[in-house]
Amino acid sequence: MPDNETGIQLLIKTILIELQQETAPFNIKVQSDIPSERGMGSSAATAIAITRALFHFFEQPLSHSELLRLADVSEQYIHGNPSGLDAATVSAKAPIWFVRGRRLQTVPIAQNGFLVIADTGILGQTGLAVKHVKNQLASSPDAETAIEMLGENAKFARKCLTTGDFKTLGDLMNSSQSFLAKLGVSHPTLDLFAQLANANGALGAKLTGGGMGGCLIALTQDIATAQKVATILTKNGAVKTWIEPLKSTDHKGVQDGNSSCTH
Structure with a gap:
């Protein structure tokens, strides 16, 4: 993977280790319409999508809290100390009210x-x-x-x-x-x-x-x-x-x- 995808590479390796699938063959193609480094949550969207895809591919259950924990692997590498807002937003099905360290709330x-x-x-x-x-x-x-x-x-x-x-x-x-x-x-x-x-x-x-x-x-x-x-x-x-x-x-x-x- 290119150098700017090292965080995603680390995420994939982490997931494979946790699922005990280090030697499993597969191909991943990432195609995104979200521009990177524009404040649009591109890296978080990619991390969430890849995590969901791998768990689906290996037919494993995935809780929301586990999804956010794993997405944070790449976000920590890319951003240093992210709030978690991006991953929480792109993984939600409705607009959310986000306060770091507190339970998410929906905003109708x-x-x-x-x-x-x-x-x-x-x-x-x-x-x-x-x-x-x-x-x-x-x-x-x-x-x-x-x-x-x-x-x-x-x-x-x-x-x-x-x-x-x-x-x-x-x-x-x-x-x-x-x-x-x-x-x-x-x-x-x-x-x-x-x-x-x-x-x-x-x-x-x-x-x-x-x-x-x-x-x-x-x-x-x-x-x-x-x-x-x-x-x-x-x-x-x-x-x-x-x-x-x-x-x-x-x-x-x-x-x-x-x-x-x-x-």
Whole structure:
């Protein structure tokens, strides 16, 4: 495997050892439409898919907690000390509320909308962003305030999703983008994309992932606006855009540690 897949290689070896299948013959072909190093959870999605595939191939049961434990093998190698958010998100069947060290909760969405995802083409720099924020916290009281406000915005955003208040949700996204820019983890291209999205009908827009590159997400009320925003962002440098429905959901989907996973 190529050097940038060493974490996945370690995951496969770990699974084969645990299943006592070190000498079993098989081929794995990974084909992903999720761009890597863009804050989109590409490595976690690959780890979850491979883990499920191998357990299915060897006809072995796989609990949700075991799935996350194994996916963390490659995530630890790739990211050093990941929160577990990416793996938890891509393995869930519904939107989740994630707090490190606490039980996952589902977040029902009360209204339909659309998310426009725009890839800047600039590699995200999570490690650099984390280091930068750490330095900011040590030298500026404004940085601590910004982080506290980002946390409050997240809590209000959860409520907006459950009540269907997408107008306020968009405002919260814009507010969060402003705080992220003040923390120095945005990027001129992300700032431009956010401005263009809002100027063309988006309810709000913000970066996603670690920052300093990667992708922007913009919230729209309808598909026509989403398509307009995607077109504008493409014309202004987005290397790729996706439009994903933000559908109303119920509480079903997050499995406990004893349930089996299917995909």
